[in-house]
Amino acid sequence: MRKRTLSFWEIWNMSFGFLGIQFGFALQNANTSRIFETLGAKVEDIPILWIAAPVTGLVIQPIIGYFSDRTWTRLGRRRPYFLAGAILSSIALFIMPNSPTLWVAAGTLWIMDASINISMEPFRAFVGDNLPDRQRTLGFAMQSFFIGIGAVVGSLLPYMFTNWFGISNTAPEGVIPDSVKWSFYVGGIVFFCAVLWTVLRSSEYSPEELKAFEEAAKKEKELRVEVVDKTKNIRNQFLTGLGMFLVGAVISFLIYENGLTKELYILFVGLMVAGILFMIVSQLRKKEVRNGFTIIITDMLNMPPAMKQLAWVQFFSWFALFSMWIYTTPAVTGHVFGAFDTTTIEYNDAADWVTVMFTIYNGVAAAVAFLLPVLARRTSNKVTHLLALSVGGIGLISIYFLGDKTGLLLAMIGVGVAWASILSIPYAMLSGALPSAKMGYYMGVFNFFIVIPQIVAATILGFLVKELFNGEPVYALVVGGFSMILAGLLTLRVQTHKRINIDEQP
Known part of the structure; x- marks a missing residue:
């Protein structure tokens, strides 16, 4: 008994909700610090206010995964969580830009991030549940495509409202600009509608069917059963x-x-x-x-061996990404263009170019998302991820040697290829090594290896830049580049067979 092969449009429908989820994340990532500062937060306090996001994901995702593994309703197994998270997230997106005080905005960030995680976590397991092994790379690549599109458009919404529709980008002290408010309103609507599309246009296998698939895999010796x-x-x-x-x-x-x-x-x-x-x-x-x-x-x-090995891949991959997100602006403005005074035109032009660079890598990720499954079929998931991360690592390292805008965009093309792979290949490898009865839970735990390197990067890199790199942030990007290449090499040691500890099955 095998899962049926889904059509391209069926996979499109089951992944479409990620477009809305990424709208929410993009608006959160691009505008939350701005909202905090507008409401009176000091610059040195912003990291503490932001810590809500990773900590919330660390707690929420395994719990939601555990309960979604054990849920079956008229809407199915994962889809009730998609819908509940979308409703709560959309409400939070409407509230966030209307926060009257800083503590309300900080509290809303906690609620918003928790709600987004409620929707997002089961989406990873949804692919593992519905697709046969041979289609999972394509399924996660489809999610990468929607993540890239959502990140580009969601991040550009305030700019678009200001420059295309003439909506004000400024406001009195302590008031969020209308361009930001309307961006959040549109984001809330898109979030809900995109997730609702997936809920209404997708179906799920019942727990009994999933158990039958597991038993069939066991008979074919794809599944290793170990008594611990x-x-x-x-x-x-x-x-x-x-x-x-x-x-x-x-x-x-x-x-x-x-x-x-x-x-x-x-x-x-x-x-x-x-x-x-x-x-x-x-x-x-x-x-x-x-x-x-x-x-x-x-x-x-009792994580499966493949998950433990992929944990190291994820750690060094996301450590590299966070080094890029934190230090690209000071590295480009200072090292590449020699602009250090934040009040000058040169500095702000260079800082604006960083937003263009980030748009490019997200756009490239969306564009190459469907090329990765083709390469994986010709080689393997391991080789594909190694090549993608190597290209991304070289892109980050090359920023040290670059001195013009065009070269920076070329560097971001490499990062975009790596980003597309990071969002898809590890999940494809992991889902093939997990028991279906715990797919949601382990996908949630896998989030630990995204959050932990975020916290490590935010702390360790600051120390390194100050004490070892003489305050030059470009070296943090070089460290990130080598970290990404190391992650690619570690991919080669991942074992992708399944293992079930039968003593711990629900």
Whole structure:
């Protein structure tokens, strides 16, 4: 028994909701700092206000994945979460630009990011549920296409409203400009309508059908079933938790003693909390307690080998991306064009060019999204990802040697190819190595390896630029480039066979 091959337009319909989701993320990423500053936030406080986004995703996605794995309604398994998240996200997008105070805007960001994650997380599992292995690369590539389109248009909305429709881009002190407000309104409508299209135009396999597909795969020896020694597994869980707690506690103490950046607490206090949860669950399992809490925590320990290997690929890929997002503007304005005074025309022209560069790499990602599955069929997912990340890494490193606008755009073409692959190939590889009964949960946990490098990059790179690179941010892009190439090389060691720990199946 095999999943049927879907047509191009069926895959289009099931991925179309990502267009709306990316509209929401693009508006959030491009305008939230502007809204915070307008409402009186100090520049040094903006990173703390922003930390809501990654932390919210870290918590929400595994929980939503766990419950969506166990849901079946008239709307299906994943689609109820698409719709609920879209409704909440659209409401938040309407509220955000009308926030009367800074604390309201910060609270709305938490709600908005949580809501977007409720919609987004099941979309990754949706592809794994509905498509046979041979079509999953195409399915995730389709999502990359819509992410690229949504990122380009969503980011440009305030510019378009100002320059095309004459809507004001300025406002009195403490008031969000109308161009930003209308951008969020349009984003809220597009978000809801795009997700609704997927909800109404897609179907899902029932839990019974998915179980039958799993059994068929097992008979064909595509699935490895391993019985894990439960006593040893519980002991490992306790020791792992203890180690996480001790490392987090020691480093948190060093951060406090040396007055290091506050953002580091998020990572290492979080490590302490995770360690405590591991130890608590290990004791509950000794007493044969089995519920959603123990399953969620235990499955983090029992990740399939492919997921553990892909975690390193994701870490170094996203570390590179965050280095680019954080430091491209100062690197281009200062190193490439020699403009350091933020009040000069030269500086602002160079900064504007960075927005063009980012538009190019998102546009390239959308354009090449459908070429990656073709290359993967001729080679493999591993080789395709290696080549794409290498091209992206070379693009980032080349910025150090460039001195003109055209060269910078060429560098972004390489980054765009890597971005398209990052959004699709790892998920295609992962989905083929996961049991269908836990597809949603593990796709949610996979988000950890996006969030953690974000926090690390935001803290470690600042230290490196200040202490080792003499305050020159272009070197952060060089580090990011080599990190991306390393991620590509690590892809070659990923094992893509399935493994089920039968003791831990729901």
